[in-house]
Amino acid sequence: xxxxxxxxxxxxxxxxxxxxxxxxxxxxxxxxxAILLASVAVSRAQDPCESLDRRALxxxxxxxxxxxxxxxxxxxxxxxxxxxxxxxxxxxxxxNAAILAQALSSNHRETSHAALVVQAESLVNxxxxxxxxxxxxxxxxxxxxxxxxxxxxxxxxxxPLRRLLAANISINKLAAGRPxxxxxxxxxxxxxxxxxxxxxxxSVPKSRFLDYLYASSVLPVMGRMPRFASRDQKPDTHRxxxxxxxxxxxxxxxxxxxVVCSGxxxxxxxxxxxxxxxxxxxxxxxxxxxSDLLPVxxxxxxxxxxxxxxxxxxxxxxAIALMADTPFRTDLDSMLLANQxxxxxxxxxxxxxxxxxxxSSSSATFAIATAFPLxxxxxxxxxxxxxxxxxxxxxxxxxxxxxxxADLLSFSPQMIHAQLLAGCLAANETMQSEFGLASLSTAxxxxxxxSRIQIAAIVRPR
Numbered sequence: 001x002x003x004x005x006x007x008x009x010x011x012x013x014x015x016x017x018x019x020x021x022x023x024x025x026x027x028x029x030x031x032x033x034a035i036l037l038a039s040v041a042v043s044r045a046q047d048p049c050e051s052l053d054r055r056a057l058x059x060x061x062x063x064x065x066x067x068x069x070x071x072x073x074x075x076x077x078x079x080x081x082x083x084x085x086x087x088x089x090x091x092x093x094x095x096n097a098a099i100l101a102q103a104l105s106s107n108h109r110e111t112s113h114a115a116l117v118v119q120a121e122s123l124v125n126x127x128x129x130x131x132x133x134x135x136x137x138x139x140x141x142x143x144x145x146x147x148x149x150x151x152x153x154x155x156x157x158x159x160p161l162r163r164l165l166a167a168n169i170s171i172n173k174l175a176a177g178r179p180x181x182x183x184x185x186x187x188x189x190x191x192x193x194x195x196x197x198x199x200x201x202x203s204v205p206k207s208r209f210l211d212y213l214y215a216s217s218v219l220p221v222m223g224r225m226p227r228f229a230s231r232d233q234k235p236d237t238h239r240x241x242x243x244x245x246x247x248x249x250x251x252x253x254x255x256x257x258x259v260v261c262s263g264x265x266x267x268x269x270x271x272x273x274x275x276x277x278x279x280x281x282x283x284x285x286x287x288x289x290x291s292d293l294l295p296v297x298x299x300x301x302x303x304x305x306x307x308x309x310x311x312x313x314x315x316x317x318x319a320i321a322l323m324a325d326t327p328f329r330t331d332l333d334s335m336l337l338a339n340q341x342x343x344x345x346x347x348x349x350x351x352x353x354x355x356x357x358x359x360s361s362s363s364a365t366f367a368i369a370t371a372f373p374l375x376x377x378x379x380x381x382x383x384x385x386x387x388x389x390x391x392x393x394x395x396x397x398x399x400x401x402x403x404x405x406a407d408l409l410s411f412s413p414q415m416i417h418a419q420l421l422a423g424c425l426a427a428n429e430t431m432q433s434e435f436g437l438a439s440l441s442t443a444x445x446x447x448x449x450x451s452r453i454q455i456a457a458i459v460r461p462r
Contacts, residue, residue, distance in 0.1 A: 048278055048392055048435055049082035052109075055278035057084040057100070058254055060328070061091025061217075061247045063408030065284035067127045067416045069096050071423025071448060072282045072396045077120040079424075079443045080431055083113040086179045086276060088253045090246035093282070094182035094216040095165065099123045101180035101197070102173035124420060124447075126168055133411045136161050158218060165210050174209070175200040179274060183246035183253045184216040187225060188239075192249035194256060198271050204228075215243040222409075247324065252281060252331035257391070258338050259375040273377045279335075279391040282423075285325065287332055287397045317405045332395065338374045342390035396430045398422060421448040 048055070057076070059069050073096065076082040085105075089097030100123060103115040130136070137158050174180060179198035186193055195212045196203045204212055208228070215226040225242035246253065257279060309315050375388040402422050407415070424444035431437045 046435065047080075047437055048394065049076070049080050051277075053277035053392070054085045054275060055082065055280060056086035056088065056257065056273070056276050057097070058252065058257075058279065058281045059087075059089035059093025059097050060252050060282065060284050061089075061093050061245065062284040062403070063092055064403050064410055064415055064419060065408070066092030066096055067419035068284055068398065068402055068423035068426070069093055069282045070123045070127050071420035071425075071444075072427040073100065073423075074120050074124050074420075074447070075424040075427035075440070075444060076280065076396075076431075077113075077116055078447075079428075079440050080437075081113065082280070083109065083116055084178070084280070085112075086181075086273060088181040088183070088256065089216075090183040090250065090253050091217050094213055094246070095169075096123060097182065098169050098174065098180055098213055099126065101178045102170060103177055104173075105176065105178050105199075122168070126164075127416050127420060128413075130411050130416060131413060133409055134160065135164070136411050137409060158214070158224075161217065162214055165214060169210060169213070171206055171209060175202075175206075181253070181256060182213055182216050183250060184212060184243050185246055185248040186241050187220060187244050187248075188241035190249070192246060193243075194253070196271055198274075201271065203271065212243070216246050219245045220248075247327075249327065250331055251324065251328040252283060252335070254279070254281065254331055254335045257377060258335075259377070259388075261373045261375055275379065276377045277389075277392060278394070280394045281332070281335070281396070282427075283328070283332065283395060283397040285328055285397070285401060286399060287329065287395065289333060289336060321405050336393070339376075339390045339393055341374060342376055342388060346389050394430055394434050396423075396427045398426050399429075417449060421445075424448055 057073065059066075059073075062068075069092070077084070077100075084100070087097040087101040089095070100116065100119045103112075103119040106112040106115065137160060174197045177197075179196065181194050181196045183192060183194050185191070194203075195209070197209060202209055211226050212228070215228070218225050220242075225244040227240050228243050229240055257273060257276070309318055376391060378389040378391050402419060403410075403415075421444060424447065425441060428439060428441050428444060432439055
């Protein structure tokens with residue numbers, strides 16, 4: 001699904017640009033752009049959490065950075081009063097999403113938010129209760145030697161993580177909770193796949209849902225990947241494949257929130273999302289749109305007076321970090337580009353509606369729909385694509401890297417508390433910069449500690 005969406009985005013890029021140029025005179029594109037920018041400026045001063053909009057919360061991955069996500073989610077839910085009606089995640093973000101999605105769903109606004117606050121408190125308490133990495137993973141004896149001599153499949157035993165999931169995530173609560181979607185990678189054919197739980201319906205056998213959740217967090221070789229029947233196989237085959245961490249393919253699971261259309265055929269996520277108006281994403285690495293910058297943490301990679309990395313182990317870590325950073329930026333760039341297209345198309349459709357229904361205006365409307373084949377779930381009806389609108393998007397992200405690749409499985413109490421505080425402050429920064437709201441950094445300090453030394457201990461300088 002995600003790969004098809006990204007391919008469609010790239011394929012439509014050139015035709016979209018050509019169409020915009022052809023229609024610029026008809027729709028006074030410069031004026032339209034100014035109006036859109038003005039509307040964005042107005043929306044910045046509005047609290048997104050006070051509206052009656054339905055909103056989704058999307059988590060990425062990153063091991064110990066899951067505590068950063070927990071702190072960010074806590075700020076949005078508890079300090080800002082945001083209620084979320086839909087959750088998605090990959091890797092450790094899938095676990096965070098599952099814990100929050102257990103909140104009882106209710107049509108009563110205060111009751112719904114109160115239930116989510118309970119789960120947000122539970123989420124940060126679970127993270128704070130971890131005493132060491134052994135609460136998540138145990139190294140296997142002689143794993144390095146076994147790997148070198150016999151090619152053993154995994155270095156570590158993640159049975160503590162399995163016990164943690166079983167103790168804190170209930171299938172019955174998920175059935176009564178909010179829609180949840182988790183991503184994972186089929187290691188055999190390399191496809192990114194998603195499984196979902198929504199309103200009591202599970203896209204995989206209920207008894208194995210926690211196994212899929214666990215699989216989303218297991219990196220190949222680091223842990224033993226669970227085996228499942230390939231979900232895309234033909235009915236007459238019985239192939240069993242390994243499934244592992246979704247970050248092998250996607251780092252931000254946002255593709256399912258857009259619908260790819262070709263003519264009258266549209267490719268939707270299964271099950272389809274319920275109507276949504278807002279999309280909040282918690283990213284665990286610095287992000288600037290259109291930038292390929294991935295800062296080098298000098299304290300770990302080299303001396304401050306040189307840009308050379310000469311330690312082979314550090315070279316390997318840096319190479320892996322760069323490879324992982326590419327899909328992370330692609331996912332966010334594609335999401336923002338798709339949303340911009342929807343915003344421009346919505347305004348163009350509105351302008352066309354004010355005109356007399358001439359042949360030229362009808363042709364222009366058709367050209368717009370052809371050039372922009374993406375739809376969203378922000379519409380009046382699931383079967384009506386005439387009213388598809390852009391999402392109101394908020395991206396929470398750190399200003400600096402909060403963990404090196406070598407630290408991702410270092411679940412020390414000091415690191416966890418620093419990540420919780422960093423996430424809370426990052427979410428506060430987003431609400432200030434993106435939506436023009438007052439700072440609530442003191443609330444983060446009251447909940448997670450006021451020491452900037454905590455963050456200085458984990459943040460690497462540019």
